[in-house]
Amino acid sequence: MTVLAVLPASASIASAQLHALGDDFVLASWESDGPEPSGRVVPTLDGEEVRPPYTTLSVRTSWGGQRVLSILRAPRTSGVPVRFVAQSRVVAEVLAEPQVPDPDPAFLLGSLDAPSRLRVVRFLFDFARSTPALRSDAGFAAVCRRMVLELSPTPSPLVARALATDELLLCGGSLSSGFGEVTGAVIITAGAVGPSPFDVCIGSALDRRGRAAMSLLVDKALCAPGNLLVVLGRNGLACRAFSAVAPNLPSLTERLSTRRDTPLELRQYILNALAQRGRSDATAAAAVRELQVLAPLPKRQVADAKRSIGAALDLAVPTGDGGLFLAGWVHDPHALSGGLTVHTPFGGERRLEVLEHRFPREDVAKLFGTAPSTDRSGFVAYLPGAPEPAAALQVHAELRLGSGGSIRLVPPLRPLSPADARAAVLGSLPPQHATPLVLETVIAPAVAPLHAAHMASRGEPETVSFGRGPETPAVSVIIPLYKALEFLRFQLSSFATDPGMAGAELIFVLDSPEQRDELVHMLHGFHALYGLPMRVLVQPANYGYSAANNAGVAASTGRTLLFLNSDVIPDQPGWLPALLGALERTPGTGAVGPKLLFDDDSLQHAGLYFDRDVRGRWYNHHFFKGLPRDFLPARRERSVPGVTGACLMMTRETFDAVGGFCEDYVIGDYEDSDLCLRIRKAGLDIRYVPSVELYHLERRSISRHQGYTRGVASEYNGWLHARRWGAMMEELAARDWDQRTPPPALEDSLMRPLSAGAPTDTALPVAVPGKSRLFGRANRNRS
The missing domain is CATH 2.60.40 (Immunoglobulin-like)
Structure with a gap:
């Protein structure tokens, strides 16, 4: 003392x-x-x-x-x-x-006087706020009750309107229009007094009596007859008495979906309050998502050809890390608008002063009768910001006008899954308008967190086995599958009739799980026909080429890995041991790849190199693509900058050392060259092996992916690849890769099996889709 x-x-x-x-x-x-x-x-x-x-x-x-x-x-x-x-x-x-x-x-x-009375009551409440022991004192609660009822002897009722969660109710009442700004709310029960768990929401509209709607989310245990809600304002105090809760209250979702006149401020208040509670309450977190999905705001736009200004938000995607991606259009020939203000359901606000990235919209030009060649109404934008308390699935916006007015815009609900949201962003503008600046400042900041969220959702793949594979395979052959299954019968028949495949472990990874039953049925038949042991890993969803290959490696046991596309078919038996021999023959080799052919016998791949296009962008190219199969320079085994992932062999040790396939690319592009560049960064060589020839029915799977073919995924992947590897590609492009070594002779190892004791039966000819001749003829003229 x-x-x-x-x-x-x-x-x-x-x-x-x-x-x-x-x-x-x-x-x-x-x-x-x-x-x-x-x-x-x-x-x-x-x-x-x-x-x-x-x-x-x-x-x-x-x-x-x-x-x-x-x-x-x-x-x-x-x-x-x-x-x-x-x-x-x-x-x-x-x-x-x-x-x-x-x-x-x-x-x-x-x-x-009235202000002094308010000060006295607030004096009690303020002291209780800082004194926990007093808040739970029944005697103090009784004093507060008598003080409040002295000021408001007959409180108006506060009625439960809807069930927000099992523990939360939405209650409603009204306040005088002259009440003024609300500064706090206190709940008095029989044994306690304390601040309301949530703020009070006061509507902006007045009813016929000049009163504003008042709403409050409150714990069900507090919503009992006899309890009081005290609303404190700068100009006064209002007391409301909780009413008995009616049975069979509607859920909050039912109330919002059936009442189209729900004020926007009430909806935002509910979502924000539930999001705050949702950090520690899974039920409240679920309610936030359900309300947005089941009771979305109706889309709102201005698309009237008779009006001099029009606008729409076609897409608004909060990216989960605080960012917000926008896509839409503004037709404003008289320059009436002055920017865009976007509001999230949790009270956040973003302002876009200038619509910088514009592009033509033929549909808008047609609607307003303008020339398509001069239209620049489309726009995309990315707005950074702090993360929201929960996932915002729908926003609303105002197109600000110079007079101070605004045009309200409401986009549709954002795609629910990260993969769909990613595809929507990539499909929001024509690829030709995905400039490096747009990719860097708009597309990449939105796509990267959405892609990461999608990849983070992966579960373990399902494994389906057919027969028993080798105990210690020399090579694990990993074949990712997406959509295109029609080439498997040619590939598997080739494997089954090739003695060189006897010691290999065969793993398929299905990246389109909707085809699971079809594939299992197909492979079951092939296994019954050929007796070829194999396994299938069924991914839970489509996670892309890299993830499929990495999953295959995780399930494999071979000391050497071969990554093979499902549309690659060997020309003749013995190709696998020959490729393995080339990998082991030259010390310091990190990866090897074979000669790949189109089905017309022209060259598809004789090694991979990097070059810029006329716009200065880096691209992957294949040596001698389109030239004849026996083009002399393509017959030389040599070091190359990289090889295609359509058929790429490397040791498990090298794969682990460089970190496997990078999973940052979308869908399936540039992953193989990224892997090759990491191999070279590790100081290892990559070699092209022309003595091994396979047919490649190029890009049959990726062409079926809507998220790739309809958007700017390829542009994004190319930008990401160049951003990471531009300096190394520049250095590799400056080297002379035309090593003047004589073409190798056809090696005896072509028919050598992977393991001792493997059968050496003559291979059967294999039909190739789209060709009238047969593969694998032993008397082919190779000169």
Whole structure:
């Protein structure tokens, strides 16, 4: 305790009264004719400062004096003087009594004007807010109840309207239009008093009586008859009494979906409150998503050819990391608009002052009768920001006008899954308008977090086995599958009749799980026909080429890995041991790839190199593509910048050392060259092996992916690839890769099996789709 040095009083000492505030605190009150006490008023007990907390309030009475109220801990010793000291002078005193009466609200509030009465009630609530023990004191709650009812003897009802969650109710009432700004809300129960768990929502519209709708989300346990809601404002106080909860309340989703007149501010209040609760309540988090999905805002746009301005938000995608992607159009020939303001359902606001990235929209030009060649109504934009408390699935916006008015725009609900949202972003503008600046500042910031969220949703693939594979395979052959299954019968028949495949482990990875039953049925038949052991990994969803290959590697056991497309078909038996021999033959080799042919016998791949196009963008190219199969330079085994992932062999050790396939690319593009560049960065060589020839029916799977063919995925992947590897591609492009070594002779290893004791039967000819001749003829002229 602090001992105070008290000076003699300069005026008479006021006689204070003590009132009980529950079990542990008392309220002292006294009247003074003089001015308000200057400085801090310190209560003392027998000359020593009382233990905090304590606080004091002074209000002017109607007769011109001062009423001073002080809350302090209840003295535990009776007969001891309690003195109140201001600037070292005693201003009031009272003797501690064993029994202290409850306060009389009429006495405490009497002779006070409305603002002073509000200050007294707020004084009690504010002290309780900082004193947890007082909030749960039933005696204090009773005092607060009497004080509030003294000001509002007949509170209006607060009625439960809907069931928000199992534990939360939406209650509603009304407030006078003159109530003013709400500064707080307190709930008084029989045993406690404390701040409302959520703020109060006051509607902007007035009813016929000039009253504004008031809504409150409240815990069901608090929504009981007898409990009071006290709404505090700068200009007054309003008290509402909770009514009994009616049975069979509608859910919040039902109420919002059936009432099209739900105010936007109420909807935003509900979502924001549930999102805050959802951080610790899974039911509330689920309600946030359900409300947005099941009761979305109706789309709103201005698309009237008779109006001089039109606009629409076609897509608004919050990206989960705080960013917001927008796509839409604005037709504004008279320059009436002045930017866009976007509001999230949780109270966030973003402003877009200039629609910078514009492009033609033929549909808009047709609607307004403008020339397509001059139309630039389309736009895309990315707005950074802080993460929202929950996933925002729909926003609304205002196109600001120069006069201060606005045009309200509401886009459709954003695609629910990250993969669909990613595809929508990639499909939001024509590929020719995906400039490097747009890719860097708009597309990439939106696509990257959406892609990461999609990849993070992966579960374990399902495994279906056919037969028992080799215990210690020399090579694990990993074949990703997406959509195109029609080439498997040619590929599998080739494998089954090739003695060189005897020691290989065969793993298919299905990246289109909707084809699971079709594929399993197909492979079951092939296994019955050929007896070829194999496994299928069924991905839970389409996660792309890299993820499929990485999943295959994780399930494989071979010391060497071969990545093979499903549309690659060997020309003749023995190709796998020959490719393995080339990998092992030259020390320091990180990967090898064979010669790949189109089905007309022209060259599809003789190694991969990097070059820029006329716009300066880096692209992957294949040496000698389209030239004859036996073009002399394509017959030289040599070092190359890279090889295609359509048929790429490397050791597991190298694969693990470079981190496997990068999964940052969308759908299936540039992953193989990215892997090759990481192999070269590790100091290893990559070699082209022309003695091994296979047919490649190029890009049959990716052409069936709508997210790729309809959007700018290829442009994005190319931008990402160049951003990471531009310097290395520049260095590799400057090298001379035309090594003048003679073409190798046909090696004996072509017919050598992968494991000792494998059969050496003559391979059967294999029909190739789209060709009239047969593969694998031993007497082919190779000169």
